[in-house]
Amino acid sequence: MPIHALAIDRLQPPSPAFLQAIAAACTRFDTVLVLVSGAARPRDWRYPLSWQERVEALRAAVPAPNLTVLPLIDTLYDDGLWVAHVRRCLEAHARHSGAQGAPVLLVAPGKAGQAMGRLFPDWQTQEALPGPDPLALTRLYQSAPGAENGPFAALAQEATQAAQERARWQAAEEALGYPIPLNTVDAVVVQSHHVLLVEREAGSIGAGLLSLPGSFIAQGQTALDTILATLRTKAGLDMPLGALSGRLAQRRVFDHPERDPRGWIRTEAFVFDLPASGRMEAAKRAQWVPLAALDSTRLFADHGDIIQACVRGVIPPQDALLRAARP
Numbered sequence: 001m002p003i004h005a006l007a008i009d010r011l012q013p014p015s016p017a018f019l020q021a022i023a024a025a026c027t028r029f030d031t032v033l034v035l036v037s038g039a040a041r042p043r044d045w046r047y048p049l050s051w052q053e054r055v056e057a058l059r060a061a062v063p064a065p066n067l068t069v070l071p072l073i074d075t076l077y078d079d080g081l082w083v084a085h086v087r088r089c090l091e092a093h094a095r096h097s098g099a100q101g102a103p104v105l106l107v108a109p110g111k112a113g114q115a116m117g118r119l120f121p122d123w124q125t126q127e128a129l130p131g132p133d134p135l136a137l138t139r140l141y142q143s144a145p146g147a148e149n150g151p152f153a154a155l156a157q158e159a160t161q162a163a164q165e166r167a168r169w170q171a172a173e174e175a176l177g178y179p180i181p182l183n184t185v186d187a188v189v190v191q192s193h194h195v196l197l198v199e200r201e202a203g204s205i206g207a208g209l210l211s212l213p214g215s216f217i218a219q220g221q222t223a224l225d226t227i228l229a230t231l232r233t234k235a236g237l238d239m240p241l242g243a244l245s246g247r248l249a250q251r252r253v254f255d256h257p258e259r260d261p262r263g264w265i266r267t268e269a270f271v272f273d274l275p276a277s278g279r280m281e282a283a284k285r286a287q288w289v290p291l292a293a294l295d296s297t298r299l300f301a302d303h304g305d306i307i308q309a310c311v312r313g314v315i316p317p318q319d320a321l322l323r324a325a326r327p
Contacts, residue, residue: 003030004099006090007106007129008072008116010037012047012054013140015133019061025106025128026064033093033103034058035086039071040296040304040315042209044261045159048140048152050297055325068093071325073318076256076305083119085318092322158205158261166263181255184267185227186214186303188310189237191274191281194288195307198235200300205262211300212307213237213286214267224248227270236284239274249273250310259302271310 005025011018025032036058039051049057051071058069070089075081093099105120106128107113117125141156173179189196197210213235218226228245231237237244248270255266274281280288294314296304308314 003101004033004093004097004103005029005031005106005126006033006035006086006103006123008035008037008086009054009058011132011136012049013136014054014058014061015130015136017130017133019058021106021129022058022067023062023064026062026067029066029104031066031068031093031097031099032064033090033099034067034069035072035089036069037072038074039321040073042206042297042299042301042304043155044206044301045155045162046137046258046261048137048155051325068097071321073315073321074305075308075315076259076302077254077309079119086120088318089322092319154207161205162262169263179264181264181266183217183223184214184265185217185223185230186212186267186269186306187227187231187235188212188269188271188307189231189235189274190272190291190311191288192276193291194280195291195294195311196235196237196283196286197289197299198286206300209300210287210289210298210303212269212303223268224251224270235286236282237286238282238284244272247272247274252310254302254306254309256302256305259305261301267306269306269310 007022007025009018022032022034036051036054038047041047043050055069055071059067070093072089073085090103102123105117105123105125107116107125108129108131109127110131113125113127137159141152141159169180169182187196196213198213200206200209200211213230215226215230215234217223218229224245228241231244232241250271251268253266253268257264259265291311291313294304294307296315304314
């Protein structure tokens with residue numbers, strides 16, 4: 001039997017049942033590695049804790065000497081890269097702990113655990129983890145010290161705002177008799193290794209984060225017409241629309257069910273590759289950010305994943321994060 005186990009923690013905050021499962025695993029295996037996923041993602045009302053806070057909380061709750069907790073970078077639209085990240089974490093753990101061989105992958109029961117197991121066909125799996133705790137976030141927001149004015153106050157307000165917006169959508173779904181996604185467009189405008197970004201306005205979900213210029217598809221317009229108008233009005237991109245549309249390099253739909261903290265929203269990304277020149281195109285209400293300087297934890301929703309999928313080189317390497325995580 002393998003002497004070490006691996007669990008991937010996708011839940012925030014860790015529930016008592018999850019902590020109990022990890023503590024039990026520490027009594028059954030010589031070493032246990034827990035990877036906290038989403039390490040390069042922004043905070044939002046669904047994921048209020050940084051990876052550093054999650055690592056600290058797990059180590060404090062389960063002080064077993066054979067437990068290792070490391071951050072894991074998610075890639076929503078590249079399963080192969082995500083699997084490679086998991087295996088890099090395991091390799092780092094093996095170098096540090098001496099654990100050898102394939103681990104036992106601890107999963108939750110049901111379809112989610114089965115899907116996880118299929119990504120690692122050379123590993124044994126055990127249904128040893130609990131499913132999601134639907135009240136975990138509610139308890140966090142209600143019990144945090146100074147909840148009304150503390151660090152989670154803005155996120156708690158976003159959670160309420162998202163629930164209100166979702167209630168409006170449900171009314172439309174009930175009238176139609178089936179669930180419906182909302183449809184948006186986003187622009188990935190690249191020039192001279194820079195990408196065009198806007199800051200989300202106060203009062204909106206994700207306020208203060210940077211995002212790709214985008215909007216809901218306008219009634220009576222095509223998706224392309226909508227994104228061209230958005231670049232003119234929201235980003236203030238001072239470029240003739242004909243010249244801009246001529247630089248369209250690709251268009252791609254992104255529809256991960258958890259991609260947006262506002263709810264089930266599909267987006268189509270339009271990639272515009274502008275020619276390199278001695279100056280950046282003027283954008284009155286947006287900023288050009290070097291791709292090499294992007295901080296994926298400051299990008300709204302899955303916009304870091306979208307840029308990564310379209311132009312690469314945005315999500316930080318897993319090895320760099322592991323070096324930062326080591327005490």
